[in-house]
Each structure stands twice: as structure tokens, then as C-alpha cells.
Amino acid sequence: MTIAQVWQPTSRSQWAVVVVSTVVCALLAMGLPRLAEATAPEDTEITAGERIELQGVSVEVPSGWVLPGDAVLMALDKGSAKFLLFPPTADPTPPTEAVVADAANYTDGTVGEAASFTTDGGLAGASIIVTGADGYTTMLYAFSDGTNLVRGQTSAPADDWGAIESEVQSMLVTVEITGVPTS
Amino acid sequence: MTTTTTEPSLTRSRSGAIAIVATIATLSIIGAIGLWQGNSLGKDVAGIPWTIISAGIWLAYGVLLVMLFIRPARRAQLLGLAVVLALAWGGLAATDFAARANGAVEQIVENVSATLDSTWANVFAAPGIEETLKMLGILLLIFLPGARRLGATAGMALGALVAASFQVVENEVYTLQGMLDAPDALGGVMVETLFLRGVVGVFSHVVYSAAIGAAIGWLIAGPRDRRLRRLAATVGVFIVMVVLHTWSNWTAHEEEGIMYLLTMGVGLIVLVATFRFARSQDPIAEVVPDA
Numbered sequence: 044m045t046i047a048q049v050w051q052p053t054s055r056s057q058w059a060v061v062v063v064s065t066v067v068c069a070l071l072a073m074g075l076p077r078l079a080e081a082t083a084p085e086d087t088e089i090t091a092g093e094r095i096e097l098q099g100v101s102v103e104v105p106s107g108w109v110l111p112g113d114a115v116l117m118a119l120d121k122g123s124a125k126f127l128l129f130p131p132t133a134d135p136t137p138p139t140e141a142v143v144a145d146a147a148n149y150t151d152g153t154v155g156e157a158a159s160f161t162t163d164g165g166l167a168g169a170s171i172i173v174t175g176a177d178g179y180t181t182m183l184y185a186f187s188d189g190t191n192l193v194r195g196q197t198s199a200p201a202d203d204w205g206a207i208e209s210e211v212q213s214m215l216v217t218v219e220i221t222g223v224p225t226s
Numbered sequence: 227m228t229t230t231t232t233e234p235s236l237t238r239s240r241s242g243a244i245a246i247v248a249t250i251a252t253l254s255i256i257g258a259i260g261l262w263q264g265n266s267l268g269k270d271v272a273g274i275p276w277t278i279i280s281a282g283i284w285l286a287y288g289v290l291l292v293m294l295f296i297r298p299a300r301r302a303q304l305l306g307l308a309v310v311l312a313l314a315w316g317g318l319a320a321t322d323f324a325a326r327a328n329g330a331v332e333q334i335v336e337n338v339s340a341t342l343d344s345t346w347a348n349v350f351a352a353p354g355i356e357e358t359l360k361m362l363g364i365l366l367l368i369f370l371p372g373a374r375r376l377g378a379t380a381g382m383a384l385g386a387l388v389a390a391s392f393q394v395v396e397n398e399v400y401t402l403q404g405m406l407d408a409p410d411a412l413g414g415v416m417v418e419t420l421f422l423r424g425v426v427g428v429f430s431h432v433v434y435s436a437a438i439g440a441a442i443g444w445l446i447a448g449p450r451d452r453r454l455r456r457l458a459a460t461v462g463v464f465i466v467m468v469v470l471h472t473w474s475n476w477t478a479h480e481e482e483g484i485m486y487l488l489t490m491g492v493g494l495i496v497l498v499a500t501f502r503f504a505r506s507q508d509p510i511a512e513v514v515p516d517a
Contacts, residue, residue, distance in 0.1 A: 050376055050447040052369045057242025060369045061249045064362040068253060071355055072260075072323035075330035082337040 308372025316391030381443020429493025
């Protein structure tokens with residue numbers, strides 16, 4: 044046979060391929076997620092009465108709140124359910140009734156009114172709707188234990204407020220409350 | 227040089243072959259668990275009848291893709307075990323690991339840059355990640371060895387099997403995610419996904435991996451002379467396929483109509499060229515069995 048070549052993998056080459064494949068898979072499937080975690084900004088625990096200086100705005104926050112380390116810094120006034128959200132990359136608006144500036148995806152969007160609610164378990168929370176430039180809405184809401192910051196996206200168009208409200212209600216029902224108020 | 231046609235085993239080293247089978251099986255099981263837990267393939271979508279419909283459609287689509295490579299697979303005399311392992315690796319291990327890695331890259335971009343659009347991370351990073359993972363499956367199966375006649379044709383067929391399975395599961399995951407985002411327009415999501423990933427993307431994953439597999443088979447089982455040149459050519463094929471994959475992703479990201487046609491045309495050309503190349507290299511190597 045003139046064209047054919049005889050090829051037979053050796054045990055060593057087979058084991059080498061196994062090791063290389065396993066290592067590469069581990070790097071991609073586990074190493075990269077670890078790197079993502081390592082580069083993520085950390086949540087910040089703040090104490091009662093502490094004032095936080097954030098991009099030139101001083102905010103007093105309740106105790107026990109965990110500030111999420113992503114693009115949104117959130118504080119919640121439990122008494123009147125006010126939101127103060129500040130993205131680290133945008134110019135913050137001075138705090139008013141409800142000041143919202145979400146991450147870059149929603150800089151072109153509009154902001155609805157904040158609303159307060161109480162869960163079946165008696166945990167106070169507040170929510171606000173941000174409508175993105177794509178016409179869809181994001182529901183931002185927080186609970187008074189500070190550990191349950193939840194953001195969910197509805198699928199209803201922005202002009203269908205009934206559908207949004209219904210969908211938001213269904214999302215709230217599914218939220219699992221694991222913490223307890225710390226103050 | 228002579229070849230043997232009957233064999234009790236295709237390899238000298240049973241332990242090496244067992245290690246390869248165990249590796250593929252283990253990583254595929256890990257991938258299956260990850261897909262179930264990480265992509266809402268579990269309870270969230272179990273109640274959507276369209277889940278079953280879309281899965282059926284994509285499975286049929288995958289069968290059609292595989293049918294393209296039936297003749298090469300027969301010529302290469304792929305082992306049944308290799309076919310099963312190729313489908314498992316592509317649809318479970320490679321898909322899940324790629325999803326994890328792609329998501330991580332997007333997250334890293336978000337973490338380190340406030341201005342970059344992280345969706346672009348996937349346009350540029352995902353092709354290298356996905357082609358690498360599919361290629362690992364091809365390598366493992368060639369070293370198993372997964373065919374009685376190893377070479378460009380066997381590599382092409384194995385690559386196509388890995389990628390067809392990858393594409394079916396990936397398309398189903400995209401479809402389900404689209405349905406979860408738009409539960410009131412399930413039919414529309416299905417049609418749109420079928421068009422973008424089924425029609426526009428028909429000459430994508432399978433073509434890229436078939437070409438890479440053909441190159442690897444040609445490198446490993448071909449003549450021993452000019453090995454470095456052949457290695458360089460194989461690396462070159464891999465890079466070109468990653469570039470084509472990136473271009474395809476860019477087209478989908480930008481939703482450029484005319485580019486869809488160009489992407490399909492280039493994919494078809496690569497497919498035909500791969501078939502012709504594999505054909506020109508046959509017959510090549512036969513695996514020498516145990517004495």
C-alpha cells in the first residue's frame with residue numbers, strides 16, 4: 044500500500060491527550076468563572092448611621108445594609124420606601140423623592156415611581172420600575188433585610204402596565220426571603 | 227506496508243483507550259448536570275409545551291446535519307462507541323463548558339470595564355472557546371482511536387458529529403431562553419431562532435469543526451514527512467475557522483441582512499472544500515490492531 048500510513052496511538056500519547064483536554068476544560072469551565080468572581084467588586088457592609096460619600100453625594104443609610112457590588116448602589120429608607128440608586132459610572136442626581144440611575148443599559152430609559160410593599164412574611168420592601176430603551180422594563184426591588192436585593196426583568200411592553208404589575212406580583216411571590224431585618 | 231482488517235482491539239494500550247472513554251463520559255455527565263441546572267432546562271421550562279416542540283425540531287435538524295456526513299463516516303469506518311462519545315461530548319461537555327466560559331468572559335468584561343459593551347465579549351471570545359472545546363473532543367476521539375481508517379475523512383466526520391450535537395443543544399438552549407424572555411410569543415421566538423440559528427447558521431459549527439477535524443486527521447495519520455509544516459497548516463485551519471466563527475457571530479450581533487448571505491456562502495464554500503480535501507486524502511491510515 045503506497046498511500047496509506049500506519050498510525051497507532053501509544054498509551055503515552057493517549058494519556059497526554061486526556062491530561063491536556065481535562066486541564067483545558069477545567070481552565071475554561073472553572074478557571075474563567077473563578078477569575079470573574081475574583082474581579083467582581085465586593086459587596087460592602089455598612090453600619091448604622093454611617094454616611095457614604097459616593098461620587099460627591101453624601102448618603103446616610105440604615106444599619107445592616109449590604110450594598111451590592113455591581114453597578115447599582117442601593118439604599119432604602121424603610122419608613123417611606125425611597126430608593127437611592129447610584130451607578131458608579133454615571134453622574135448621580137442629588138437625592139430626591141426617588142432617584143434612580145441604573146446601569147448603562149438603562150441610561151436611555153425612563154424611570155417610574157417607586158412603590159413600597161410588604162411580603163407575606165411581613166418583610167418591608169420597595170420597588171421601582173425602570174423602562175429601558177428597548178421598551179421592556181426592569182423591576183428593581185429591595186427588602187428591608189438588606190440581603191435580598193433582587194432585580195428582575197419583565198417581558199411585558201412598557202405601555203402594558205397591567206401586565207407589568209401582574210408579572211411583577213408573580214415575581215414577588217417567587218422571591219425567597221432568607222434573611223431577617225438587622226435593625 | 228500492510229494493513230490488517232480484523233482485530234480484537236484497535237489499540238496497543240487498553241488503559242489509554244479506557245482513560246479517554248472515561249474522560250469523555252465523565253466530562254459529559256458533568257456537562258449534562260451543568261446544562262440542566264444552569265440553563266433553565268429543568269423545572270422552569272418543563273411546563274412549556276414548546277420545549278418539546280423546539281427540542282424535536284432541533285433534533286430533526288441535527289439528524290439532517292449528520293446525514294451530510296454519513297458517507298464519509300462509513301468510509302472512515304467510525305466505531306459506534308466513537309459516534310456516541312462524539313455526540314455526548316459535543317452536546318453535553320463542550321456546550322456546557324462553553325456556556326460557563328462565555329458567561330465568565332462577559333462577566334469579566336463587565337467587571338473591569340464600565341464602558342465596553344459586554345455582549346461584544348461573546349462575539350470575539352466565544353469562537354475561540356467553543357472551537358477549542360469541540361477540537362478537544364475530536365482529538366480525544368482520534369486518539370481513542372474512533373475509526374478503523376484514520377485520516378482527514380475520519381477527522382472530518384468526527385468533527386461534524388461533535389459540532390452537530392453541540393449545535394442542536396446550543397440552539398435549543400437559545401430557543402428556551404428566548405421563550406422564557408417572551409412567554410407570550412413562543413411561536414415567534416421559535417421562528418426567529420430557526421431562521422437565525424438554523425438557516426443563517428446552517429454552515430457554521432458543523433463546517434468549522436469538520437474542517438478542523440479534517441486537518442487534525444490529516445496531520446496525525448498522514449505521511450510522517452514535513453510534520454512541522456503540516457502542524458502549522460493545521461493550526462492555520464483552526465485560526466481561520468475561529469475567524470470565520472467570529473465573523474458569523476458579528477453578523478448575528480449586528481443583524482446585517484446581506485452579511486447573512488455572505489456568511490452562509492462562505493460556510494458552504496468551506497464545507498465543499500473540506501469534503502474535497504478529505505476525499506483527496508483517502509485512503510490514508512488504517513489502525514493496526516493488536517497482534
